[in-house]
Amino acid sequence: MKSYNINKGIGRTAEFKGLKAQYLFIFAGGLLGILLLVMIMYMTGVNSYACLFIGLIGASTIIWKTFALNNKYGEHGLMKMAARKKHPKYIAARKSVRRHLLLTSKSGQL
Secondary structure, X not given: OXXXXXXXXXXXXXXXXXXXXXXXXXXXXXXXXXXXXHHHHHHOOOOHHHHHHHHHHHHHHHHHHHHHHHHHHOOOHHHHHHHHHHOOOOOOOOOOHHHHHHHHHHOOOO
């Protein structure tokens, strides 16, 4: 029986077959979700070939997209994308420039 190393040292992120950090959770959660979906479909009486087809297509899509995201964005890429979405695109200045200058000159900062 083969044994696989999941973590390669102290202070390094978890890695398995090239998948790093949060991609492992996406990978495992996606495959678990597909498994549960197929099991529920089979128990409700859906054709077994349809269940197998949906399971294979779903699992292959999860595997393909997870590895594609891992290669495209790297270890911290998804966190950077989420942080970028929280930043405003524009800063709206509602006061005039003159008013900003007057406020700072009165407080003695100019």
